[in-house]
Amino acid sequence: MMEEHLFSAFPKDDDLFADCYTEERTYEFCGHVLKITQSFSTDLGVAGSVWDSALALCRYFAEQKISFRRRKVIELGAGTGIVGILAVLLGGDVTFTDLPRALKEIESNISVNVPSSCIHCSRVRALSWGHNHTWFPGDYDFVLGSDIVYLPEIYPLPVRTLRHLSAQSATVYLSSKMRREHRTISFYEEILPQHFQCRLLHRNEEQNINLYKATQQEHHAGRH
Template sequence: MSGEPELVFPADDGLFEETFSAENTYRVSGQEITIRQHYCANLGVSASVWDSALHLCQFLEEESLDLSRKRIIELGGGTGLVGIVTARLGANVTITDVPSALSQIERNVECNAPVSGWPSEAPAVLPLAWGRDHASFSSSWDFVLGADIVYVPESFPLLLDTLAHLCKDGAVVFLASPMRREHGAHHFYHSLLPQKFTVELVRRDPESNISVYKATLR
């Protein structure tokens, strides 16, 4: 299977036929974050702050995880919300996505720099094509995060290989997803991910149909 991101995540020409931008402020995990979203066919689903990102941030807040100096990598960062929040909480963060999404993430990182400076350092923003170039990334992470990245079944083997590499040194994975059967989410979490990981459902919101899963490499 090809690891080319444009083949795995094809553009949806009808998703955003008109190009426009919107700016929204979110208060999550005790942080006030302003996110600029640029809606266009080139960005597609990467343009939006999806509810799963907010649920993942809420979960991290509820768990009172100490993120200070923790090494975090976010997959499919989109707007960068999750990575920005965790960096403002003191983590050393790398936000990754396909190349077309990186400029949006970089702008949002810049716009959300704390006045007093980042507690640790500004998030790094890097391209990562699942299943193709993950080997160029370290396996020394504390947490691997992803929000609404489980929706293209063709990408699932690539995502699984990438997660396995990133978690070789013991990283804990937290993934938040809408549990849409038509997108294969149940199959990924209940059949594919358990092939290599111990998987636990740690948060479930029936109203939004969003679940957060914790996974550790076997």
């Protein structure tokens, strides 16, 4: 049931995935050329595409010269895996997470983009927010997410998951298209600040994308 809720977050369009196909696109960040295969199909839905918010997060890491070297990283709602793949290439030990149906695509993109010498620094696991997050440790250095805020009815679930994963003072980077119909701004200005110190890092007016940095408030750390 949880999986269906997440995959029904965007309005259904019978023609959106009428023609099921895959497409490879090339992106370059930090001197790394990423070849990402997107799958446009009813099976993957929104998880099969590279979204602008993911590219915005990658671009921010590049512009700020952020290093994940020897850091423990987890990506939520990884989709195609592009953000986590860049984090691996920037030295991180990355756990990619999404719903079960999206994992094969992530694994495929990792195999194409991550050198064999670094493959041990990536792992792919299923995660349903608010449900099985306790199967994961709470000692990550970084928690990453792009366009994971889009369904007001389940906002408490990603918050619960973020609190657990960042229990030991992780830095959380979130990038979101600020959709009025999904009340995205309320998540960042009303809900998340109840548990995290949340700061707007960058806004792209043209694409209506905000990038946020969050750290768990001390009096909430360790409480789930």
